[in-house]
Amino acid sequence: MIFVLRKICNLHLALVCVLLVGGELHAQDEKPRITDVEIGFDGAYKLGCWTPVQVILEGGSIPLTGVVQVTVPDGDGVPTTVISPFNRPVGIEPGRTTTVNLFIRVGQSAAPLEAKFITADRKNSVSRTFFAGPESGDGVIAGGLPATNRLIVALGPALGLGDLLANESVDELSRTHLVQLQSTAELPTEWQGYEGVETLILTTSQPEVYRPLIQNAARVEALRKWVELGGKLVVFCGSQAEELMGANGALTELVPGKFTEIVDIQQSQPLETFSGSEQAITSDRRVNFQVPVFTGIRGRSEAVARRGTLEVPLVIRSYLGFGELTFVGLDFDKPPLRAWPGRVGFLQRALELGDSRTSQQGSNETIVQTGEDIVTQVRNVLDQSFVGVTVVPFALVAFLVVGYILLIGPGDFYLVNKILKRPEFTWISFPLMVAGVSAGAYWYANWQKGDQLRVNQVVFVDFDATTNTVRGTAWTHFFTPQVAKFNLSFRPPLPDSTAVQGLPLVAWLGQPGYALGGMQSSSGQTSLFDRGYEFSPALDAMNDVPVQLWSTKTIIARWVSKTPVPLGLSLSRTDDQLLAGSIANQSDMALADCVLLYGQWAWDLGQMPAGTTVDLSTAKQPRMVKTLLTSATAGDVTITNTAADGTVPFRLAQEDVTRLAKTMMFFHALSGDRYTGMLDRYQSFLDMSHFLDQPDLAVLVTKGGDQGGQWLNGDKPLGGDEDRNWVYNRYLLPVGPALENEKLTSEQ
Known part of the structure; x- marks a missing residue:
């Protein structure tokens, strides 16, 4: 009997164990899985720029809600986390796939990515780490492209740009990468997702590709806003213009005028002349292109064909806000243009892939390309410009280290053996020397670097007088004398009555290239901080940003608003x-x-006191743009050692913040790649050279006051009384034709 009872007990115990194990396995099955992440545009993205990321989750056995987090390192190697909005929880259903769209900013080329799904009770939270590799795969994401690379994204039928890019640079830091998208679903829903894209190309011979945009206004709005804030868009549209660019068309907001009709053009000569090719499009020179016609064209017309008395521009150099809009009224992905040998020259000129768009006369001094971005030089100058902070030369550091080694080695030996003749005293002398040198080093460093937080800031504020739109960009480099954490947000320099259109976008600003601290460094930066910091869901704040002792951090803020331009x-x-x-x-x-x-001319108007008017008829004679912007008096200090034409060589100008700022503001107009030997691809949206090609616009550049916006640490201003601000204002001014000037004169 006892044996039978023992058997029954053992069976009950085994059954309980099975139920417990089964329950545990069932509980594990209930958790969702992070199956994949998709980053950038078909896996391509640039370091130091916002880029879209999709986190793909597969539901478990029960419905769950929570938030999604993605963590990647910044340019200093500190982990940064973006999080989905708390007021819009992510819902996961059993057996179904859920995709969450976020935006991340990757700071290291070989950086891992950690994705998390977190529930309120954290019982069903899951995470997965994806490692960087040469190509994406299971658990692997592609590494980021250098910030100095050119990323071109194309949507629609392929143009066949392989031949065009065959002769591009093979240098790793200055390569061009082309990504071909197949669907509008791959386009970001927020403008910052395009930040790493230099040029977006739309080809439209298959209108079904773009029809989904009619039902997805967010993607059109994101694209339009990106262009308005300095992006570059190239649209190829011929036969399908009526559907896509007519009333309520998917691309109506992205045209250089108002669409009226499509006409047949049977001329090939304008295209052949524009491309610089001597090869005919067809052997008999007979062509028939369907080309859209616009009224109220905004911009400059090129490659103009004729249909009777009607002039039909085939290429229009236009603008949208502060960005570039190039419109080509042809379908280059279809024959006969698809097979035309001269198409490479045409596309080369239409896309303007060269680094120097405009070549103006100036100094003949040409600098060998270094592959560095000019942003790096600006950071270096800001780093050396803190008030009360002295950078200790490396040679002095090396000398002191050698002296320290000699002191605690041969010096201590000579002291206790030759002078004191008591070797056992080394137990006292050695610690005293170490303590004394350490105290001296701390005192010297504190004396050199001070004990106050310092802020250096360069701000660009651009005003569009035609739309009253204001675009702002602030680069801020701050120094902290102690280990600290900061809760950072930005307050733009706007009147109280002016509303910001969307919260300011804030982020860290990286250093391009392979140099120490560069984002492309193979070893990467090693951070002492494991926990890192978080962006707010709206990306308008960074919370708990850690900065090491006697270290610097570079941050950026971007904003847009509407305010009247105070100019008559x-x-x-x-x-x-x-x-x-x-x-x-x-x-x-x-x-x-x-x-x-x-155009190519610049007028030095000097100071304009409040309430005054400057008449150009009494102003100084104009000079070439490059000559004036690189002249002896163009910077913070006057440089008398100029070239024969009066311009200052870049080797003498590269330590001057104002000269660097002017070079960046009109990089292509100054032939900046040849003038500086550097690239301008990390923050190229600031270059307004393309407006100098527009006959209906002029640009007024002024130096602002000391206030270029204020960073806040919590609710307190970041900085002190000895901060330095360089503020530059640019105004886009409408210019009327000569006839209007005559009317104005007669009316007066």
């Missing part, structure tokens, strides 16, 4: 392509160092 304008072009008219300063503050740019 009456500008028109003359028959010899100069400007006539006047500019009135209607603000309550003086405008300093005013320079007016139009």
Whole structure:
């Protein structure tokens, strides 16, 4: 009997164990899985730029809600985390796939990515780490492209750009990468997702590709806003223009005028001339292209064909906000243009892939390309410009290290053996020497670097007088004398009545290249901080940002708003392509160092006190843009050692913040790649050279005051009384034709 009872007990015990194990396995099955992440555009993205990321989750056995987090290192190797909005929880259903869209900013080329799904009770939270490799795969993501690479994204039928890019640079830091997308679903839903894209190309001969955009206004709005903030869009649209660019078309907001009709063009000569090719499009030179016609064209027409008395531009250099819009009224992915040998030259010119768009006369000094980005030089200068902070030369550090080794080695030996003649005293002398040297080093470092937080800031504020739109960008480099954490947000320099259109976008700013601290460094930066910091869901704040002792951090803020431009304008072009008219300063503050740019010419207007008007007929004679922007007096300090034409060589200008800023603001107009020997691809949206090609726009550049916006640490200002600010304002000014100038004169 006892034996039978023992058997029954053993069976019950085994059954309980089975149930417990089964329950545990069932509980494990209930958890969702992170099956994959998709980053960038078909896996391509640039380091130091916002890029889209999709986290793909597979539901478990029960419905769950939570948030998704993605963690990647910044340019200093500190982990950064973005998180989905708390007010819109992510829902996961059993057996179903859920995709969550976020935006991340990767700071190291071989950085791993950690994705998490976190529930409120954290019982069903899951995470997965993806490692960087040469190609994406199971558990592997592609490494980021250097910030100095050119990333071109194309949507629609392929143009066949392989031949065009065959002769591009093979240098790792300056390569061009082409990504071909197949669906509008691959486009970001927020403008910052395009930040790493240099050029977006849309080909439209298959309109079904773009029809989904009619039902997805967010993607169109994101694309339009990116262009308005400095992006570059190239649209190829011929036969399908009526559907896509007519009333309520998917691309109506992305055209250089108002679509009216499609006409047949049977001329090939304008295309052949534009491409520089001597080869005909067809052997008999007979062609028939369907080309859209626009009214109220905004911009400059090129490769103009004729249909009777009607002029039909085949290429239009236009603009949208602060960005570039190039429209080609042809379908280059279809024959006969698809097989035309001259298409490479045409596309090369239409896409403007060269680094120097405009070549102006100036200094003949040409610098060998280094592959570095000019942003790196700006960071270096800001790093050396803190008030009360002295950078200790490396040679001095090396000398002191050698001296320290000699002191605690031969010095201590000589002291205790030759002078004191008591070797056992080394137990006292050695610690005293170490303590004394350590105390001296700390005192010297504190004396050199100070005990105050310092902030250096460069701000670019751009005003569009035609739309009253304001675009702002602030680069801030700050130094902290102690280990600290910061809760950072940004307050733009706007009047109280002015509303920011969307919260300011804040982030860290990396250093391109392979140099120490560079994002492309193979070893990467090693951080002492494991926990890192978080971005707010709206990306308008960074919380608990750690910075090491006596270290610096570079951060960036971008914003856009609407505010009236405080200028009275009456500008028109003359028959010899100069400007006539006047500019009135209607603000309550003086405008300093005013320079007016139009085409290849620049006028030095000097100071414009509040309430004054400058008449161009009494202004100084104009000079070439490059000559004036690189002149002896163009910087913070006057440089007398100039070239024969009066320009300052870059080797003498590269330590001057204002000269660097002016070079970046009009990099292509100054032939910046040849002038500086550097690239301008990391923050190239700031380059407004393309407006100098527009006959209906001029650019006024002024130096602002000390206030270029304020970073906040929590609710307190970041910085002190000895911070340094370089603020530059640029105004896009409408220019009327010569006839209007004559009317204005007669009316007055």
